[in-house]
Amino acid sequence: MKLTILGTGNAMVTQCYNTCFALGETEEFLLVDTGGGNGILRQLADAKLSFSHLHHLFLTHAHTDHLLGAVWVVRAITEAINKGKYEGDFTVWGHDTALDILEPLCRALLPQKLGRHFGTRVHFCRISPGEKLHCLGMELTVFDILSTKAQQYGFRAVLPDGKVLTCLGDEPCNEKCFDYARHADWLLTEAFCLYEDRELFRPYEKHHSTAKDAGEMAQALGVKNIVLYHTEDKTIATRKQRYTAEAQAVFTGNVYVPDDLEVIEL
Numbered sequence: 001m002k003l004t005i006l007g008t009g010n011a012m013v014t015q016c017y018n019t020c021f022a023l024g025e026t027e028e029f030l031l032v033d034t035g036g037g038n039g040i041l042r043q044l045a046d047a048k049l050s051f052s053h054l055h056h057l058f059l060t061h062a063h064t065d066h067l068l069g070a071v072w073v074v075r076a077i078t079e080a081i082n083k084g085k086y087e088g089d090f091t092v093w094g095h096d097t098a099l100d101i102l103e104p105l106c107r108a109l110l111p112q113k114l115g116r117h118f119g120t121r122v123h124f125c126r127i128s129p130g131e132k133l134h135c136l137g138m139e140l141t142v143f144d145i146l147s148t149k150a151q152q153y154g155f156r157a158v159l160p161d162g163k164v165l166t167c168l169g170d171e172p173c174n175e176k177c178f179d180y181a182r183h184a185d186w187l188l189t190e191a192f193c194l195y196e197d198r199e200l201f202r203p204y205e206k207h208h209s210t211a212k213d214a215g216e217m218a219q220a221l222g223v224k225n226i227v228l229y230h231t232e233d234k235t236i237a238t239r240k241q242r243y244t245a246e247a248q249a250v251f252t253g254n255v256y257v258p259d260d261l262e263v264i265e266l
Contacts, residue, residue: 007260008231009231034072036066143177165185172208215250226251
């Protein structure tokens with residue numbers, strides 16, 4: 001199983017793409033979030049991930065930097081269907097708020113020759129906390145991250161080899177959600193900036209955390225590996241080195257601070 005990090009930045013970055021990633025085994029993959037625009041097409045192409053092998057998309061929430069790229073993904077897949085280059089169905093998983101925005105947006109912006117596949121080949125599937133989703137030999141348990149800003153879902157995935165990967169979305173883990181992250185083999189969590197730069201970037205005002213905070217949380221929860229993303233991009237030249245060092249100072253597991261398009265073997 002491979003984790004391909006398609007984007008690593010927060011909403012307003014210009015030096016990297018917005019946070020989204022792919023989970024895949026062999027050629028098939030699950031896409032989680034899509035970034036804020038048609039840059040997702042470039043990221044997928046550069047990662048050599050083909051739309052013909054994409055059949056499931058999980059949307060964590062409806063913020064622009066996570067949802068708007070989905071319009072382009074739906075367009076690419078429906079165009080491929082029309083050309084006879086896509087087999088099977090495509091399912092978008094998301095909560096009511098996200099799909100109440102995305103589906104009407106797709107219907108309004110895409111031509112009828114593409115929209116005619118909605119409900120037949122393209123499915124907007126509403127999910128709920130506690131629900132178990134299945135794809136690529138994985139079982140994903142959906143949970144509400146209890147965001148204070150906007151409804152947002154994460155998931156705890158049991159991978160085909162039995163390892164556990166938890167995606168927290170783009171906010172720090174709420175104490176009421178600790179059981180979804182506890183003892184995970186892989187924890188994907190935001191780190192808006194360094195703790196030493198907190199006065200500059202003010203992460204707590206935005207309901208975000210720092211590399212130090214993420215490391216302390218992972219240590220307390222007995223996590224084995226953490227992947228830090230959804231960062232600022234003003235320090236991108238030194239991000240990997242400095243974020244890793246700050247998290248490692250408080251966390252005894254492995255720390256990954258990926259660049260866009262970096263692939264991690266799980």
